[in-house]
Amino acid sequence: MSKASEKLADYEAMLRDNGMRITRPRQVILRILSETDDHPDAMEIFSRAQEVDPAISLSTVYRTMKLLEEKGAIHRHAFEGGRARFEQAGGGHHDHLIDIDTGDVVEFHSRKIEALQDEIARELGYEIVHHRLELYGRKRRKS
Template sequence: MHRFFRPVALLISFARIILRTYERIMRHRNRTLEMMALKSTTVQEPTTIETRCAAAGMRMTEQRRVIARVLAEASDHPDVEELYRRCAAVDDKISISTVYRTVKLFEDAGIIERHDFREGRARYETMRDSHHDHLINLRDGQVIEFTSDEIEKLQAEVARKLGYRLVDHRLELYCVPMDDE
């Protein structure tokens, strides 16, 4: 009789393991479904980039939408590699080639602006209606945006003295910290 109970005990243990695994899978599935429902019911306001893409008649895939949102939320001027890292944290199916193509598409449409700050890599920001200039810290690559009425007046005055009317400009100041020897 002892031989009979041993296989039954093993079957019962095996059934318990299967049941626990099934319960874990179902809990995970339910959490996933809840998150999907939350995402679908949470209405996010379109970013400036998304609005401009729609105005340009651009088809907005989910991956383009993620890239647009990450760019719109950036407080710095990310390059494509940094943008890819941030986007992949949101959607791990985004490839770096998708980021490159989308950034080029947004740039060609005048939705984002490309900057080459002497680092050998392009950095991007949302195209703005208001003008600003950039100060670039050569030690750490930090980009600081600023505006200066005095600089704006001086540039217009220089152009006027040389017989021109200033219509646009880009000013980039490359600096090191004052305490840097």
């Protein structure tokens, strides 16, 4: 079973466990989420879903995303200057670099940044329990 198929099965089980039927529109939305490797917003998910099934409503997208977020299956990011975007939960800690020209979201992990954050917190007498790092930039122009 592929990773996307496993994620789809997890999403479907989560909805069933919360008393929701797996309707065709929900199944399409869940399939899109399980196969995506970007950070789509609700309108992008809606647009992708409409390509598969034009009868899918935006409200179904919003309701499904809200439930998945409440249950911890997806993460909602409110990146500066744009609509809320979603990504699959799991996959380990990472930070984000947002391209301010294109809106692309680049995931990265840096041991140096993590160590520096821990060091700063320790020096101030704290232990980090959660953090989120978002960098905003644009591609450098080649000279």
